[in-house]
Amino acid sequence: MLEYKFDTQLLIEGQNLNEDEINDYITENFQGDCLLAVGDDELIKIHYHTNEPWKVLEYAATLGEIYDVVVENMERQANGLKG
Incomplete structure (x- = not known):
């Protein structure tokens, strides 16, 4: 089982x-x-594994x-299902 599935x-x-600043805020x-x-300063790409993706999106x-x-369920993917 994955610690962080999304x-x-x-x-x-x-x-x-x-x-x-964005990196530090998310990490903390x-x-x-x-x-x-x-x-x-005009465009940032975020990639993060978490169990609460909605919090990252809200921030x-x-x-x-x-x-x-894109929010993918890596646990489902690991089990051969669509994520």
């Missing part, structure tokens, strides 16, 4: 985005692993417009 990916489009406030927060929505949201 692979959460999204793009944030906004102004004055800071990938280091949401349990998970495999975090990537990369981009520039990201406060920073700008979110889109290309």
Whole structure:
């Protein structure tokens, strides 16, 4: 069984985005692993494994417009099912 079962990916489009601040906030406030927060001051891509993807999405929505949201259940995928 996986410790964190949801692979959460999204793009944030906004102004004055800071990938280091976003990375730190997610790391300090949401349990998970495999975090990537990369981009520039107008577009950031987030990739994070967590059990509560809605919290990451809620936070990201406060920073700008979110889109290309993908949440996959890796536990189902590991069992040969659609995630």
